[in-house]
Amino acid sequence: MRNKKALIPLLASVFLVFACEYIVIPEEEAGGVSFGENKGWSAVATNIGNSDTGDLHIDLAIHNETGEWSAMVAAGKPAVLTAGGKKTNCETVFVGTGGQRLAPGFRMRGYIGGKQSEQKIQMLYVECAGGEAAPGSKLSIDYTYVVGEYNYYEQDKNKADGTLTIDLDQADGGLAYPVAESLEGLIQPSELEIEALNKVVLTLINIERSAESLTFTWQTDNPGEYPTYIHIGNTPVIGNDGIIYGFYETPDIVSAPITPSGGKTDWTTEVKIPSTVTGLYILLSVETGKQRLFANYALDITAQ
Numbered sequence: 668m669r670n671k672k673a674l675i676p677l678l679a680s681v682f683l684v685f686a687c688e689y690i691v692i693p694e695e696e697a698g699g700v701s702f703g704e705n706k707g708w709s710a711v712a713t714n715i716g717n718s719d720t721g722d723l724h725i726d727l728a729i730h731n732e733t734g735e736w737s738a739m740v741a742a743g744k745p746a747v748l749t750a751g752g753k754k755t756n757c758e759t760v761f762v763g764t765g766g767q768r769l770a771p772g773f774r775m776r777g778y779i780g781g782k783q784s785e786q787k788i789q790m791l792y793v794e795c796a797g798g799e800a801a802p803g804s805k806l807s808i809d810y811t812y813v814v815g816e817y818n819y820y821e822q823d824k825n826k827a828d829g830t831l832t833i834d835l836d837q838a839d840g841g842l843a844y845p846v847a848e849s850l851e852g853l854i855q856p857s858e859l860e861i862e863a864l865n866k867v868v869l870t871l872i873n874i875e876r877s878a879e880s881l882t883f884t885w886q887t888d889n890p891g892e893y894p895t896y897i898h899i900g901n902t903p904v905i906g907n908d909g910i911i912y913g914f915y916e917t918p919d920i921v922s923a924p925i926t927p928s929g930g931k932t933d934w935t936t937e938v939k940i941p942s943t944v945t946g947l948y949i950l951l952s953v954e955t956g957k958q959r960l961f962a963n964y965a966l967d968i969t970a971q
Contacts, residue, residue, distance in 0.1 A: 700735070700962075701734050701735055702734050702735065702771045702772070702850045702851075702852070702853055703734035703771070703850065704734055705732075705733045705734050705735070705814065706732040706733065706734070707732060707733060707812070707827075707829040708729055708730065708731060708732060708733065708737070708739050708810065708812060708829060708831065709729070709730045709732055709831065710727050710728065710729045710730070710762070710808070710831040710833050711727065711728050711730070711833065711837065711838075711839055711842065712725050712726065712727055712806070712833055712834075712835055712837070712838040712839070713726045713727065713728050713776065713838065713839060713840050713842060714726040714838065714840055715800050715835060715838050718794050722759075722794045722795060722796045722797075722798070723748070723757075723794065723795040723796075723797075723798035723799060723800060724792060724793075724794050725792060725793045725794070725795070725800070725806060725833075725835070726776070726790065726791070726792045727762060727776065727791045727792055727793065727833070728774055728775065728776040728791065728842055728844075728909060729762065729763075729764075729774065729775060729776070729791060729831075730773075730774045730847045731769045731770065731771050731772065731773055731774075732771070732772075733771060733812065733814045734771050734814075735771055735814040735815050736768040736769070736770060736771065736814065736815065736816070736963040737764075737768060737769060737771070737812050737813060737814045737815075738763075738764045738766060738767060738768045738769070738812065738813055739763055739764055739810050739811065739812035739813075739829075740762070740763035740764070740810060740811060740812075741760045741761075741762040741763055741808055741809070741810050742808075742809040742810050742811055742828070744809060745757050745758050745760065746760050746762075746793045746795070746806055746807065746808040747806070747807045747808075748795045748798045748800075748804060748805075748806050749804065749805045749806075749807070750798065750799055750800060750801045750803070750804035750805075750835075751799075751801045751803075751804075755795050755797060755798045756795075757793045757794060757795035757796075757798060757806070758794075758796065759792075759793060759794035759795075760793050760808065761789060761790070761791055761792055761793070762791050762792075762793065762808055762810065762831070763778075763791070763810070764778060764911065765778030765779065765780055765789065765911060765915050766915035766917075767903055767911050767913075767915050767950060768817065768950065768952070768963055769905075769911070769950065770853060770854075770948070770950060770963070770965040771850055771853065772846060772847055772848040772849065772850040772853060773845045773846060773847060773905065773948075773965075774842065774843075774844055774845055774846070774847035774909060775791075775844065775845060775905060775909045775910065775911055776790060776791050776842075776844065776908075776909035776910065777789060777790040777791060777908075777909060777910040777911070778910060778911040778915070779903075779910075779911065779912055779913060779914045779915070781914075783914060783916075786914050786939075788910060790910075793806060793808065800835045802836060803836065804835040804836070805832060805833060805834055805835060806831075806832075806833040806835060807830055807831065807832050807833070808830065808831040808833070809828065809829075809830050809831075810828070810829055810830070810831060811826060811827070811828050811829075812826070812827060812828075812829065813825055813826045813827075814827075816955075816960055816961055816962055816963065817917070817918065817952060817960075817961040817963075818959065818960050818961075819917070819919050819959035819960075820959060842909075843907075844905070844906070844907055844908060844909030844946075845905040845906065845907070845909055845946070845948060846948075853965055854948065854965045854966075854967050855964055855965060855966055855967065856966070856967055857871050857874070857949070857966045857967055857968050858870065858871065859871075859964065859966065861951075861953055861955075861964060862955070863887070863897045863953050863954055863955050864895060864897055864954045864955060864956065864957070864958070865889070865891050865893070865895045866890060866891060867887050867888065867889045867890075867891070867895050867897050867926055868887065868888045868890075869885060869886070869887050869897055869899070869953055870885070870886050870887075870888070871883055871884070871885055871949075871966065872884050872885065872886045872933070874968060874971055876942065876971050877942070878942045879939060879940075879941070879942070880937050880938060880939050880940060881904060881937065881938050881940055881947075881968075881971065882935055882936075882937045883902055883935060883936050883937070883938075883949070884933060884934070884935050885899065885933065885934055885935070885936065886931055886932070886933045887926040887931065887932050888926075888930075888931045889926040889927065889928060889929065889930060889931070889932075890929065891928060891929075892928050892929075893928055894925050894926060894927050894928055895925070895926050896923045896924070896925055896926070896954075897923055897926065897953070897954055898918050898919055898921060898923045898954040898959075898961075899918060899921075899923065899936070899951060899952060899953055899954070900916065900917070900918025900921045900952045900961075901913045901914065901915070901916055901918075901921055901936060901938065902936045902938060902949055902950075902951060903915070903938060903949070903950045904938055904940060904947050904948065904949050904950065904968070905947070905948055905950060906940070906944040906945055906946045906947040906948070907944060907945050907946035908944050910944075911950065912938050912939065912940040912944075913938045913939075918952040918954070918961050919954070919959045919961075945969070945971075946969050947968045947969060947971055948965050948966060948967060948968065948969070949964075949965070949966040949968055950963070950965065951963065951964040951965075951966055
């Protein structure tokens with residue numbers, strides 16, 4: 668993790684953006700953090716039944732086994748149900764992270780989708796018109812995914828394809844969320860001091876919870892000679908229901924306050940989430956290293 672890293676040699680050139688200085692570091696120093704072998708993503712059926720129209724309906728949970736922070740989405744074509752020697756195309760496919768990057772070892776089953784003005788919970792599922800989950804049935808779903816840090820200038824870097832193969836005889840409605848496997852060094856305390864762009868230190872200094880939302884108060888401490896923006900996006904969270912709360916927008920376009928030279932700035936972000944959801948982690952993206960490059964942190968707020 669990028670917590671209080673050693674000093675990195677800086678290039679001589681700088682960019683002035685919105686009256687703030689962005690310092691560019693060598694590309695090889697801005698890599699992501701790996702927590703193990705890349706096995707891609709996996710999925711498990713959590714329930715098998717019928718939709719309101721009588722189609723076969725398969726609820727799913729997905730698990731990030733890439734060893735890195737990763738976002739994934741179904742490849743935009745039908746899933747394929749294989750049952751009793753027959754293949755059926757399943758046209759309704761809602762599988763993915765909703766644009767969010769999920770921590771390695773984490774499991775999820777839904778996200779906030781829809782439009783910015785009309786947000787809704789989007790659960791992960793597949794529906795197959797005319798399909799039947801006979802014994803020995805399997806479901807396959809082609810998907811694409813990216814791993815590592817979000818880089819606005821190289822959004823398709825580390826992009827790959829995969830196929831989820833799901834044994835429908837192994838449906839499991841009792842899965843635990845969001846941590847499917849514990850990875851050493853991944854989950855950090857909420858009070859972690861994070862070294863961000865231009866050595867500005869970002870800290871979560873307060874959390875307030877209401878019946879409908881979480882409000883986070885952030886502080887940036889700028890030791891440098893120039894004012895700086897530190898973008899952190901909309902700070903999504905995930906908890907024991909396996910749903911990522913927080914509508915996805917790329918973190919570089921979400922507004923952030925300026926932190927003056929030699930000064931501090933406090934500001935808040937908010938995420939709508941039911942008070943019944945516990946076991947929470949913030950899926951934090953922090954502008955780190957260079958402009959529009961974001962490192963990821965899983966912050967433990969399970970006490971909330």
